Amino acid sequence: MKTLIRNVRPYGEDATDLVVEDGLLVRDGTDPDETVDADGLVALPGLVDLHTHLREPGGEEAETVATGSAAAALGGYTAVFAMPNTNPTQDSPVVVEHVWRRGREVGLVDVHPVGAVTVGLGGEKLAEMGMMAASPAAVRMFSDDGRCVNDPLIMRRALEYARSLDALVAQHAEDHRLTVGAQAHEGPVAARLGLTGWPATAEESIVARDAMLAAAAGARLHVCHLSTAGSVGVLRWARETLDARPGFALSAEVTPHHLLLTDTAAEGYDPVHKVNPPLRPEADTLALRRALADGEIDCVATDHAPHAVEAKDCEWSVARPGMLGLQTALPVVALTMVRTGLLDWRGVARVTSEAPARIAGLPDQGRPLAVGEPANLTLVDPEATWTVRGAELASIAENTPYEGTDLPLSVVHTMLRGRWTVRDGKVAPREQ
Amino acid sequence: MTAPDDGTPAPGAVGLRHLLSTEHLRRDQADALLATAENMEQALTGRAVRKLPTLRGRTIVTLFYENSTRTRVSFEVAGKWMSADTINVSASGSSVGKGESLRDTAATLAAAGADAVVVRHPASGAPHRIAGWLDGVGHSHTDGHVAVVNAGDGTHEHPTQALLDAATLRKRLGPDLAGRRVAIVGDVLHSRVARSNAHLLATLGAEVTLVSPPTLLPIGVDAWPVAVTHDLDTHLATGPDAVMMLRVQAERMHGGFFPSAREYAVRFGLSQRRADTLPDHAVVLHPGPAVRGMEIASAVADSDRAAIAEQVTAGVHVRMAVLYHLLAGEDVA
Numbered sequence: 001m002k003t004l005i006r007n008v009r010p011y012g013e014d015a016t017d018l019v020v021e022d023g024l025l026v027r028d029g030t031d032p033d034e035t036v037d038a039d040g041l042v043a044l045p046g047l048v049d050l051h052t053h054l055r056e057p058g059g060e061e062a063e064t065v066a067t068g069s070a071a072a073a074l075g076g077y078t079a080v081f082a083m084p085n086t087n088p089t090q091d092s093p094v095v096v097e098h099v100w101r102r103g104r105e106v107g108l109v110d111v112h113p114v115g116a117v118t119v120g121l122g123g124e125k126l127a128e129m130g131m132m133a134a135s136p137a138a139v140r141m142f143s144d145d146g147r148c149v150n151d152p153l154i155m156r157r158a159l160e161y162a163r164s165l166d167a168l169v170a171q172h173a174e175d176h177r178l179t180v181g182a183q184a185h186e187g188p189v190a191a192r193l194g195l196t197g198w199p200a201t202a203e204e205s206i207v208a209r210d211a212m213l214a215a216a217a218g219a220r221l222h223v224c225h226l227s228t229a230g231s232v233g234v235l236r237w238a239r240e241t242l243d244a245r246p247g248f249a250l251s252a253e254v255t256p257h258h259l260l261l262t263d264t265a266a267e268g269y270d271p272v273h274k275v276n277p278p279l280r281p282e283a284d285t286l287a288l289r290r291a292l293a294d295g296e297i298d299c300v301a302t303d304h305a306p307h308a309v310e311a312k313d314c315e316w317s318v319a320r321p322g323m324l325g326l327q328t329a330l331p332v333v334a335l336t337m338v339r340t341g342l343l344d345w346r347g348v349a350r351v352t353s354e355a356p357a358r359i360a361g362l363p364d365q366g367r368p369l370a371v372g373e374p375a376n377l378t379l380v381d382p383e384a385t386w387t388v389r390g391a392e393l394a395s396i397a398e399n400t401p402y403e404g405t406d407l408p409l410s411v412v413h414t415m416l417r418g419r420w421t422v423r424d425g426k427v428a429p430r431e432q
Numbered sequence: 433m434t435a436p437d438d439g440t441p442a443p444g445a446v447g448l449r450h451l452l453s454t455e456h457l458r459r460d461q462a463d464a465l466l467a468t469a470e471n472m473e474q475a476l477t478g479r480a481v482r483k484l485p486t487l488r489g490r491t492i493v494t495l496f497y498e499n500s501t502r503t504r505v506s507f508e509v510a511g512k513w514m515s516a517d518t519i520n521v522s523a524s525g526s527s528v529g530k531g532e533s534l535r536d537t538a539a540t541l542a543a544a545g546a547d548a549v550v551v552r553h554p555a556s557g558a559p560h561r562i563a564g565w566l567d568g569v570g571h572s573h574t575d576g577h578v579a580v581v582n583a584g585d586g587t588h589e590h591p592t593q594a595l596l597d598a599a600t601l602r603k604r605l606g607p608d609l610a611g612r613r614v615a616i617v618g619d620v621l622h623s624r625v626a627r628s629n630a631h632l633l634a635t636l637g638a639e640v641t642l643v644s645p646p647t648l649l650p651i652g653v654d655a656w657p658v659a660v661t662h663d664l665d666t667h668l669a670t671g672p673d674a675v676m677m678l679r680v681q682a683e684r685m686h687g688g689f690f691p692s693a694r695e696y697a698v699r700f701g702l703s704q705r706r707a708d709t710l711p712d713h714a715v716v717l718h719p720g721p722a723v724r725g726m727e728i729a730s731a732v733a734d735s736d737r738a739a740i741a742e743q744v745t746a747g748v749h750v751r752m753a754v755l756y757h758l759l760a761g762e763d764v765a
Contacts, residue, residue, distance in 0.1 A: 191652030194556035194588030269557030315555035
């Protein structure tokens with residue numbers, strides 16, 4: 001099977017043809033079985049999301065591996081990492097293998113289960129990280145996401161242990177002692193609305209602590225959903241000053257919603273805007289954009305968090321935190337980073353594909369658009385505008401904060417190892 | 433339409449659909465509500481039977497997710513004195529995992545014919561949510577509109593408390609509160625009374641100073657239209673016109689917000705000695721129920737300076753005014 005993609009602009013640069021054969025990009029475009037006119041479309045390496053909640057097993061009323069995979073493919077993703085706060089928790093080889101196999105059966109995106117750091121995300125006893133690493137799912141990323149590994153001794157042990165597995169620990173940085181009952185960013189908006197504040201220091205103090213622990217252990221630390229300007233400063237300090245054992249690596253992600261939305265979204269108390277960490281003031285969003293452009297923050301991760309309507313159509317303080325992200329991530333990056341001139345399409349490829357693939361150690365994702373490389377592609381129309389409708393997204397849940405909002409950029413085609421997973425904005429059925 | 437007295441603003445003139453906060457209450461709306469409350473009091477004075485026909489045929493439901501005898505009774509009396517039918521619904525717990533959701537409860541009350549729902553809820557913003565849901569449904573048998581009154585939501589607002597405090601201050605200090613200096617003392621962080629009073633008093637032109645230990649002030653309070661101090665004695669020496677004491681709930685005493693009840697009483701309690709430093713005309717307010725001996729000395733609470741009983745009385749008139757402006761319409765007999 002040979003596919004000729006005509007007049008496409010790799011990284012938004014000069015139009016050319018891309019040829020795909022047997023899952024690889026090749027040179028010879030003669031006698032194609034299929035020709036796709038990609039006039040005006042920009043080609044990017046398939047997107048990689050280090051932070052997705054697919055909710056299966058246990059939360060199938062909000063999302064499944066199948067629906068989440070469809071949302072990922074429609075969002076331009078070719079690989080996603082599924083966080084372990086499922087029910088049962090992804091804290092044992094059997095559960096991570098189940099999720100990994102479901103991902104393979106669906107086949108729309110590479111699904112990599114993230115293993116829990118501690119049993120049941122309880123923060124007290126290390127989960128069987130080695131057995132999860134040795135399972136067919138080959139887990140290389142561990143996280144208690146949703147909960148912080150708050151105990152410094154447990155975190156130290158996790159980092160040391162993960163080092164021996166060549167794995168990284170992705171920390172949800174939140175000192176829970178500082179966020180008891182927290183509902184929204186601690187500041188003037190929360191004070192006025194009578195919502196208990198989530199202070200920036202609860203994140204920043206954990207980022208600093210963990211960077212020191214990881215440096216001492218020579219371990220790889222990844223900071224999930226970094227949300228404050230202060231945390232960017234802590235990253236800079238850690239990279240410039242910490243005396244680290246060999247093997248130390250420090251990376252961080254930012255979510256699209258923390259690049260765009262601010263804490264004023266809580267006005268009106270609609271919990272579709274409730275997320276953890278909370279939306280921050282505009283000064284933080286602008287600092288996060290700059291840090292992403294400068295490379296101080298390595299990548300964008302969605303923290304795609306589907307919730308059933310009952311979990312959101314209620315009082316703010318009882319609503320579950322989180323919002324859909326897979327199908328709106330690249331449009332929000334285009335809006336906040338490209339249209340502002342902070343990133344070109346090479347930069348977008350770096351923060352949405354190359355950097356996350358490198359952090360997670362995926363050999364065949366985030367690769368250059370070059371002959372001989374795997375054909376994981378996302379073709380986007382950067383000039384398109386579309387109106388977000390939660391009911392029209394592929395996820396079962398509809399909790400998008402962008403309901404009714406016009407966003408730029410549409411994902412037109414997605415290709416996973418030479419096979420179309422999305423054609424013309426629709427999921428491509430798998431050929432038997 | 434039966435107006436309660438001459439000079440009362442027409443029911444629709446205030447332009448309120450719900451009363452959710454004082455933050456968004458305009459000066460003219462606040463003035464109209466307070467003027468109506470005074471007229472309600474006059475209309476009832478000297479009557480053998482305290483009953484106005486104003487809201488005959490209207491149904492008011494009080495929906496309380498927290499216990500509160502005084503606020504519930506105040507709303508119920510206000511409704512009954514205007515001949516409305518009042519129904520009390522007690523609920524408990526949050527909407528998650530404990531039966532019916534808040535949305536379903538609100539929709540049920542609307543479908544059953546409630547014209548107003550008076551809500552007290554432990555979650556900040558719960559009345560806003562109900563108002564949003566009911567505005568989209570409109571089940572009421574009259575004009576499709578169900579008015580929502582916030583009777584205290586979490587640590588957000590308690591607008592009728594602020595209105596009754598303002599009504600009490602106007603009686604004691606005169607109708608114009610502009611330039612009057614009001615100290616609000618105690619647990620501002622967890623107080624919906626403090627938030628509602630800070631906004632309403634500022635709207636009425638008063639100068640508000642919050643007096644509180646730093647641990648009981650919200651981060652971000654500097655954006656409020658108030659001054660802030662941590663030193664009660666120094667502030668009292670400036671001669672405020674009114675001192676409003678806030679409740680300190682028992683769970684705060686053990687939450688590490690301050691070292692001990694004893695130290696709190698010493699630093700922030702309104703003792704007789706402190707009350708004696710106030711100007712003669714200065715008023716002492718407390719939303720009740722007061723913790724005597726800690727927040728306020730018994731002798732102060734029982735002194736002529738204290739307006740605690742007047743606050744309760746004003747509460748009924750203010751709530752009559754609120755219900756009147758939300759519910760009375762051209763089709764009321």
